[in-house]
Amino acid sequence: MTTLGVSAGAMVDALCELGFTHALIIPDSESRLLFEALHTEPAIRVISPMREGESIAIAAGLWTGGAAPVLIIQNTGLMEAGDALRGCGVGPKVPLRLVVGWRGYAGAAAGHCPIDSAFTYTEPLLEAWGVPAWHLMSDADLPVLAEMDRTAARTSHPAAVLTGYAFRS
């Protein structure tokens, strides 16, 4: 039986394998353990801006300067940062790599009501921006990270994975 949620340690290993140099992450409930695990990994520099629009603009500057950033961002923060994603990613064709925490997914998948509107609008918003997204729900799904990374590089456009469950130890 598949254990839902990605292991924080396995996620950090996968990010290192892909060569990410910086992680832009603002703490949220589901990414707490990933946040802690990233701080133990010397190969990736962790930056926690105050708001997600900052994260996206810093990541765009890092990529433009030759670094390899990954954005770890909750769906609610992504919604707040819409202008930054448009202006620093989609419009100028900057291949931002996003790990989007899909708040509300676990409750919706379990049939709980009311459904969190953050769940409802996440995929339609990514689709509206033309950002392709893969589901990353367990360790077995970790290969989608590399697929997302390759797609961003090939298309020179933002790409994302969606994590529906809290990172686990």
Place this chain on the structure above:
Amino acid sequence: MERMDLFRTVATRRTDEIVVMTMTATLQWPLVSQHELDFDFLAFGMGHASDFGMGLALARPERKVIVWKGDGGLLMSLGSLVTLGRYGPENLVVFLLENRSYELTGGQPLPPRADFVALALAAGVEGGGATGRGVVERIDQLEVFAVRLPSFLTEPGPHFVVLPVHTTEPLPPVNHTDHAGRIRRLRAGLGLED
């Protein structure tokens, strides 16, 4: 201070620094500089020019990154001052053009009591940044700016410099086009793309 005088002063001393500009600075800086490492941030994301500059500076520690941004833009992303105070790299210089208005949209006034030096100090920029060498200052006279400029370009920061400005010179028309091309040109200037 006349904004174009500040631009002329920096353009005269500038060598291989990356220069990021936004809003009305994108209209006037090109009148004094056509450098391959100039970057026009207009329409890339409201209020985020210095965040983009921080990313560039983190990625390219071997060279200074200068950001020209306005006080209206800073108020759109005020939390970025705290980020600057925590992570700002030594090679980042933010010149805050304080004209107390949203100039590009018709000169609507900003909140009159906001003190940008006090905000930067409260955000931990002075003595802060990634290595604890952040500097905050306000310069009201062009002659003083000209004297201080070499230190901004050589000494560790991050530097956050508030510059009260006005402009009497006519503004060229706005050009929002070719976002992808702007990124590619800067990367080419850095040797990252052909």
